[in-house]
Amino acid sequence: MNQEPTQLLASVRQFGIQLSATRRGARLARLLAVEQLRSWELVYAAEPAAQIVAELAANAVTHGHVAGRDFHLALLAAGATLRIEVTDTRGDRLPRIAHAGAGETGRGLVIVAALARSWGVRTGPVPRKTVWAEVALSP
Numbered sequence: 467m468n469q470e471p472t473q474l475l476a477s478v479r480q481f482g483i484q485l486s487a488t489r490r491g492a493r494l495a496r497l498l499a500v501e502q503l504r505s506w507e508l509v510y511a512a513e514p515a516a517q518i519v520a521e522l523a524a525n526a527v528t529h530g531h532v533a534g535r536d537f538h539l540a541l542l543a544a545g546a547t548l549r550i551e552v553t554d555t556r557g558d559r560l561p562r563i564a565h566a567g568a569g570e571t572g573r574g575l576v577i578v579a580a581l582a583r584s585w586g587v588r589t590g591p592v593p594r595k596t597v598w599a600e601v602a603l604s605p
Contacts, residue, residue: 530554
């Protein structure tokens, strides 16, 4: 008996790039994310994604920097969700949202939390950590 091949109902799009852990690398991450979303025709998701990438990349450069090591940006669009991941090599320094009077630590994560449907941190493999955020892909 012949069976018809199963077709994927939703396409999965992936993008990843290693960038220098510098302010220039963080800026480039934001620009590349916006351009990638445009090429995928997901322009309506570009603005919140650009803000999220900017904050996560800035955190990777500021708090996750280790001399001589880069950070990694990944975008995954599947179904109705865009997942943004920024990986750095300071798994020992987990991000936290700042509370009133807590100084500058984590203020950018307040923006991420406001724009993202969900966000979190995944540790490993040592010495890495990945901060991720998910955005709905609906206009």
